[in-house]
Amino acid sequence: MAVGIAATVASAVGIYMYTNGYWLELWNMARPVIISTYKAIQAYLTHSEPTQEIKTPYEWSPGKEVDTGKFIVTDLDEMGSFGVYAMTGSGKTSFIHSFLYQLFTTTxxxxxxxxxxxxxxxxxxxxxxxxxxxxxxxxxxxxxxxxxxxxxxxxxxxxxxxxxxxxxxxxxxxxxxxxxxxxxxxxxxxxxxx
Incomplete structure (x- = not known):
């Protein structure tokens, strides 16, 4: 199942789950795209409320499901590992900034x-x-x-x-x-x- 960072760019952004973790896939877009996984910013950008709360310090939200718009919340224990790959200028650094920010503000x-x-x-x-x-x-x-x-x-x-x-x-x-x-x-x- 593919999941997106923001509903407006769902067709161009995806996080894919595999047996041992996740990977993020971002494609360069012709129009500017703001990509962030921090839940408060995400709710503001998409005018929606987070549907799942982060319950433990090691949980974080990599984005939203494309089909439902629900926030994905995962735990570092469940993830194992993940890789981030994409073209230049597509938001990899912003994604990692957001990942780090979520974890250091809750731990x-x-x-x-x-x-x-x-x-x-x-x-x-x-x-x-x-x-x-x-x-x-x-x-x-x-x-x-x-x-x-x-x-x-x-x-x-x-x-x-x-x-x-x-x-x-x-x-x-x-x-x-x-x-x-x-x-x-x-x-x-x-x-x-x-």
Whole structure:
């Protein structure tokens, strides 16, 4: 099922669901298009009310269903991963800005942290440079992005060791399960890294 960011551009914008996540597809339009996924802005632009409320800090709204106009609300746990691709000028950066904005306005830096690589000389994501939710400074060069990848791999290894240290009778293979077990096993809190 294809879903759109705004009803006025439903035929040119889509978010498609697949087994392990989502991808966003935007085509360059002859006319200017405002694309945003932040629910309040979306309701204003489309003169409609959100039909589904965000209930947990890790839920966000990637857009609206084309057929019904209902807001899609998904959880990071359910998504797995997603990719954003489109032609130049079609709204990819605005989409990612909105995604980040929704998450950092509903969560604490203790709960979620971002790793951002902005390889257009830091021009697209400079507004996030002082964000308390950053796990690392925004990378502006490929060398800085390589350092981010190395850090992410090291963090993955560190977290895997923490998961493996949990008794075998308590299956722990993801962050959600780790947090469920955290209180009873006195585990250190781990933020989600996006």
């Amino acid at each position: 604490s830096p203790n709960d979620i942290q971002f790793v951002i690589a902005d390889l257009k000389d830091g021009l697209d994501f400079r507004i996030f440079r002082r964000l308390m939710h950053l796990a690392l400074p925004v990378a502006e060069t490929t060398k800085e992005a390589e350092k981010q990848i190395i850090w992410l791999l090291q963090e993955k290894e560190r977290r895997s060791k923490l998961f493996k240290a949990i008794p075998e009778n308590k299956l722990c293979n993801n962050l959600h399960k780790y947090h469920e077990l955290g209180a009873s096993l006195n585990l250190p809190r781990l933020p989600r890294i996006v």
